[in-house]
Amino acid sequence: MELEQALFHYFQFNTFRKGQREVIDSILSGQDTIAMLPTGTGKSLCYQLPGYLLKGKVIIISPLLSLMQDQVEQMKALGEKRAVAINSFLLPFEKKQILQQLDRYKFIFVSPEMLGTELIVSKLKELDIALLVIDEAHCISQWGYDFRPDYLKIGQVRKALNRPLTIALTATATEEVRHDIAKYLQLEKWKEFVFSVDRPEISIGMEIVGHQEKQKRIVELVESLEGPGIIYFSSKKIAEQMASKLRDRGQQVMAYHGGLDQEARVLIQQQFIHGQLNIVCATSAFGMGINKENVRYIIHYHMPLQLESYLQEIGRAGRDGKNSLAILLYTPGDEQLSIQLAEGEIPDREQINMLFHVIEQQQLSLTKITENEELFIRSCGFSETQWRIVANYIASRESMKPSEVKEKFYHYITERLRIKKEKIAMVLEYLQYRGCKRTFILNYFKEKAASVKVNCCSSCGLDLNDFQKNTNLTHANTQNYNWEQELASMLLK
Amino acid sequence: MAISYRDAVFLYCLKQIKDERSIYSLFHLFQGKKSSQTIQDAHLYKLTPFFRALPLITRIELETIVKEFVSRGFLEQVASENFVLTIEGETELNVFQKCVTIPPKFLEGWKYHHLTTLFWERLSLLVQVSSNLINKNKGFIPIQNKQETQEWFKKFLKMQNANRYELAEQLYIELTECLHQEKSIEPAVLVLRLTGHNKIGLTSEQAAERLDMTTTHYHLEFLNILHYMIKTVSTMRNDFPLLSSLVQDVQKEVPLTLSTEKTFQLLDKGYVPNEIAAMRNLKMSTIEDHIVEIALHVKEFELNRYVHPDIEKRIMEVASKTSAKKLKQIRDQVDGANYFEIRLVLARNGGQKWN
């Protein structure tokens, strides 16, 4: 019962959720562990609780800067002051300050690109590390939908740190990916836990609608379904358009995307969590690290780029265990947009030609690539994502001849694009599949079909009436605003 | 169709610079570019309030607005990047200004651009934390997540002698007092944005919509109210001990640009511009830019170390008579004066008067 007591002491929960207990037991018995837990089942607790029970530091490698920031904020909000994030958001003096006092912290989040710097690694070496956590560990695999070349460095760093006790966490990973995780982390012996990706409380719907009718259909859905809900888009612009259209119809809705400033992002997330917003029209930037229990529906306006990310996104519904709905709106031809997006994320041949042309012309050494970041971004027109791929690829091949690197790089991007296109083709196959959608997804993750009896998916039968709004709330937003009263309610007791 | 608030601001600024400056000088002004040229122009054309007032503006937006003005007959092109207001443009602007003050009364972009964001971040964090403290709510996400701001805040909180209830009440008293003092401001512009223990503040976009303002109008009103507060609390420290302490640790004067600072130090040690240019391996014209920036900033600047009093007098005569701001016109009429001297005299006299 000791573990339950600790759970209550640190998190005020009475019971573990599915899978948590087994994973935590495995870590506490000193075993390297790979755990695949579905989104929304409290992955972070799997390292936070052992962290409290083990003596020493917990190092967490996390792929997304915004996600990392969220996690640190959440830990701080729960009263854990010894959490810190080391990433490229830090100003030089902040970084220096944190590194000087690194020993003061218990939970240290590190972004993967930081592992490339000698200074960070040598600082980490000085620490007494109880647990190394690789979050979103599928990023280590080329087969993973979110491959990050930086993650390949983790194995080396792990070795340099004397192979501390390690846990790799992921929400979605096929067998191939799990194999890659063990290989690249250089695990020798490990325990693997795979919990079903199935979330029976989420009904999986799909509708084919004409291009012209999509927005109209969204309005219908939003006006009839019980909220709160998230609508995902691939395009910032359309997310904004839709949000403003819905707002005009009286919905409490905002768009959320990478183009917003930091303050607006925090405010919109918090408004949604506090129930001041009923709907968020989001790009994939939204949702990672957001703990909102009562999301009732997830709508996809555009088709996702991979089944893996689709599963993560719909997994944000129904964390309270109540019935929830996922609906994907598909217009034949949408896959063209997906392919365009995938191509845009990867540098193209012309850009690579230009890159090596500039390198040759300026007689730059490959070791000086990152120092000339601005020059390359400008002259080759790289996006941020593209540049990250370029810088990473070249950084690990500095000692090779540029012409050789160029050839290999061609090959590399061709391969990356092929994988991405395969993923898109898989989503398309899923959309066109006439059988049970849930079974299709489970099979994709090498699981057997589970049986959900009512409202399983749109193929098995799905009655949207079961997800209707009970009452039609009208928001009285027109009352006069009294600023003095508002201030008083904030600051006077 | 009546002109929008944003239109009026742009027309106002275009009117100020006449055809003497390129439209892109406004781009630098709105972005708050810290170059000697931009800083000088801001003073010369009385546009200091708008310094860094619209930092998100892009070149393309600016070009679009100008093109639109031309097609609506408000602007006339006189050179590739220079325009003048037509009579129609002037009229539209005048009509608009009868209802709305441009620039907003307290807007002081140049004077406060380095304090504005800081003051807002600290104030909003103070309100949020105070509100959560008195409601005994520990689990909240700070709406300002810059490490700098949070570190400052921790120290700030430690230095407070009052307990949480006194602190929150003091904050309430100072805020209401400050916001009541000035009738021309709309406190909701600020308060809608604040986050408390059970209510998350609005984004600027939401607040604008709520108050039925365009985003540009809202943004400038927001800056206006912040600048009003900074000014008020720092001139009446005794009345606003808590609010004034939010910016106490920051340098009140606008800092010189880094390169200019170096030149300034060398001048102070007695080096002459030629020597400095050689020492620093910079062009003479760059050093001259620095000196003009210093003339704008430093009260103790001795103009006559660089310009003979007679020449200064003649330059001022011509400048005031013709109201010409084009350096060339002045030079043509003042024998023996060079551009550097003219810029320096204008910077000094303009700057002093308008600061």
Ligand SMILES: [Zn+2]
């Ligand atoms: Zn089914």
